[in-house]
Amino acid sequence: xxxxxxxxxxxxxxxxxxxxxxxxxxxxxxxxxxxxxxxxxxxxxxxxxxxxxxxxxxxxxxxxxxxxxxxxxxxxxxxxxxxxxxxxxxxxxxxxxxxxxxxxxxxxxxxxxxxxxxxxxxxxxxxxxxxxxxxxxxxxxxxxxxxxxxxxxxxxxxxxxxxxxxxxxxxxxxxxxxxxxxxxxxxxxxxxxxxxxxxxxxxxxxxxxxxxxxxxxxxxxxxxxxxxxxxxxxxxxxxxxxxxxxxxxxxxxxxxxxxxxxxx
Amino acid sequence: xxxxxxxxxxxxxxxxxxxxxxxxxxxxxxxxxxxxxxxxxxxxxxxxxxxxxxxxxxxxxxxxxxxxxxxxxxxxxxxxxxxxxxxxxxxxxxxxxxxxxxxxxxxxxxxxxxxxxxxxxxxxxxxxxxxxxxxxxxxxxxxxxxxxxxxxxxxxxxxxxxxxxxxxxxxxxxxxxxxxxxxxxxxxxxxxxxxxxxxxxxxxxxxxxxxxxxxxxxxxxxxxxxxxxxxxxxxxxxxxxxxxxxxxxxxxxxxxxxxxxxxxxxxxxxxxxxxxxxxxxxxxxxxxxxxxxxxxxxxxxxxxxxxxxxxxxxxxxx
Numbered sequence: 303x304x305x306x307x308x309x310x311x312x313x314x315x316x317x318x319x320x321x322x323x324x325x326x327x328x329x330x331x332x333x334x335x336x337x338x339x340x341x342x343x344x345x346x347x348x349x350x351x352x353x354x355x356x357x358x359x360x361x362x363x364x365x366x367x368x369x370x371x372x373x374x375x376x377x378x379x380x381x382x383x384x385x386x387x388x389x390x391x392x393x394x395x396x397x398x399x400x401x402x403x404x405x406x407x408x409x410x411x412x413x414x415x416x417x418x419x420x421x422x423x424x425x426x427x428x429x430x431x432x433x434x435x436x437x438x439x440x441x442x443x444x445x446x447x448x449x450x451x452x453x454x455x456x457x458x459x460x461x462x463x464x465x466x467x468x469x470x471x472x473x474x475x476x477x478x479x480x481x482x483x484x485x486x487x488x489x490x491x492x493x494x495x496x497x498x499x500x501x502x503x504x505x506x507x508x509x510x511x512x513x514x515x516x517x518x519x520x521x522x523x524x525x526x527x528x529x530x531x532x533x534x535x536x537x538x539x540x541x542x543x544x545x546x547x548x549x550x551x552x553x554x555x556x557x558x559x560x561x562x563x564x565x566x
Numbered sequence: 567x568x569x570x571x572x573x574x575x576x577x578x579x580x581x582x583x584x585x586x587x588x589x590x591x592x593x594x595x596x597x598x599x600x601x602x603x604x605x606x607x608x609x610x611x612x613x614x615x616x617x618x619x620x621x622x623x624x625x626x627x628x629x630x631x632x633x634x635x636x637x638x639x640x641x642x643x644x645x646x647x648x649x650x651x652x653x654x655x656x657x658x659x660x661x662x663x664x665x666x667x668x669x670x671x672x673x674x675x676x677x678x679x680x681x682x683x684x685x686x687x688x689x690x691x692x693x694x695x696x697x698x699x700x701x702x703x704x705x706x707x708x709x710x711x712x713x714x715x716x717x718x719x720x721x722x723x724x725x726x727x728x729x730x731x732x733x734x735x736x737x738x739x740x741x742x743x744x745x746x747x748x749x750x751x752x753x754x755x756x757x758x759x760x761x762x763x764x765x766x767x768x769x770x771x772x773x774x775x776x777x778x779x780x781x782x783x784x785x786x787x788x789x790x791x792x793x794x795x796x797x798x799x800x801x802x803x804x805x806x807x808x809x810x811x812x813x814x815x816x817x818x819x820x821x822x823x824x825x826x827x828x829x830x831x832x833x834x835x836x837x838x839x840x841x842x843x844x845x846x847x848x849x850x851x852x853x854x855x856x857x858x859x860x861x862x863x864x865x866x867x868x869x870x871x872x873x874x875x876x877x878x879x880x881x882x883x884x
Binding site: 309393396398565 | 615631634636644651652653654657662666
């Protein structure tokens with residue numbers, strides 16, 4: 303396992319896409335923070351919900367976390383590039399133990415994703431502090447819980463990208479899934495659930511994986527889905543995170559089983 | 567030593583590799599021959615457990631996946647240009663070396679060995695096919711392995727590169743390593759391989775010394791020039807009725823399936839004057855074509871001269 307980790311660590315550090323994806327995420331975080339903070343009255347104190355939203359570059363105000371999209375891409379490239387460029391052959395002749403290899407990819411991408419999440423928090427906090435000319439408070443309300451949830455969300459999305467890349471052995475498909483599922487598919491299901499004929503879908507709404515995952519960065523108190531009747535209670539922060547993690551675990555296990563069975 | 571035991575691979579109803587067993591000895595270069603689609607690459611992938619199928623290949627008694635640091639024991643080239651186009655050649659090797667605890671110093675050594683030291687830090691996306699092949703060879707040599715499995719390693723190399731590769735593989739074999747190399751270049755294989763494993767349609771045709779293969783799959787022949795060729799032919803056929811006789815346009819006569827000494831003795835007995843008596847040695851190519859003729863998967867045809875593209879008829883578009 304150590305050898306697989308050494309390999310994967312070298313792999314992720316020696317490809318430019320890791321750096322430009324991480325850099326792009328941080329630049330967008332800084333720009334988002336600028337936009338949020340610049341638009342507020344800087345003489346007024348910020349609510350802890352607003353602080354959490356600013357530091358997570360939009361948090362639950364966006365359909366999906368911006369930084370999580372970038373770490374998903376890093377994960378997709380970790381496995382998808384192996385097939386796109388044919389490097390799976392030298393990889394498996396250098397490291398033939400497939401379980402260790404996939405585990406190492408998931409672990410290394412998770413660590414890289416967590417570091418990017420932490421770096422983005424630093425960038426957002428620094429940008430906000432500079433613009434407001436005063437340190438942004440971190441200890442109020444549930445700010446730290448939201449920030450912890452944000453790091454978990456971004457980390458999980460890196461692992462999800464790795465699993466999807468391995469499952470499809472391609473790059474475009476997983477990218478479409480990462481973008482379409484939270485931005486199109488799940489909102490569509492939520493809208494359809496409002497139809498009386500499809501009311502049975504309402505019970506599934508809290509368990510839609512990306513919507514559940516976004517509970518990790520929700521700064522507002524948990525609110526019900528009240529677009530229709532009856533009102534559906536959403537999951538709490540850590541319940542939602544658990545549902546999202548379970549979803550990723552299932553995808554990863556399927557990808558792993560297929561990786562063991564398929565020809566290289 | 568490589569031992570392949572009952573390697574089998576099927577794609578649906580198509581059997582690509584059919585119960586293939588052979589041994590590859592250390593200390594010699596073993597060529598792996600077969601027509602297109604015979605299953606050479608699939609066999610190598612099965613040996614390295616990249617593909618799943620029946621049977622097993624043992625490297626000094628161990629399966630490939632049981633070797634902790636495989637690049638230190640088995641070096642492979644399976645596909646040219648199997649690298650990320652934006653990761654430098656040196657970083658590509660550093661990455662592989664990391665999995666096998668091989669030093670960065672060795673990375674630089676093998677890059678120099680294959681002639682890529684000057685482009686070591688460049689992205690290999692712009693490498694020629696031959697340069698890609700050299701990078702693959704560098705990866706194979708990275709762990710200084712005792713066994714090399716190379717699938718068409720001379721593809722894309724220029725004549726100097728091919729000669730370099732031949733000398734390198736013969737030198738490595740002379741050091742006691744096990745070298746298993748497939749190639750379509752029969753002339754090249756004839757110069758390089760001591761042993762041969764020949765397959766057709768996934769089945770073993772021959773395994774053993776190259777000289778034995780050539781002897782087994784070709785008939786020795788003798789070329790004779792003689793003003794008394796009619797007399798000689800008649801006498802040879804009376805003595806050895808199974809001999810095949812053919813006469814060339816220049817008047818020389820070829821006796822197939824007989825030794826030169828026998829023809830000489832018959833000529834002496836009947837008093838035929840000989841201007842030339844030459845043993846004709848069969849080539850590896852002749853033996854290969856003879857051995858695999860019935861196993862060719864994809865067979866082309868020669869178009870008849872009259873079937874060239876018909877000239878366009880005059881007139882406007884249809």
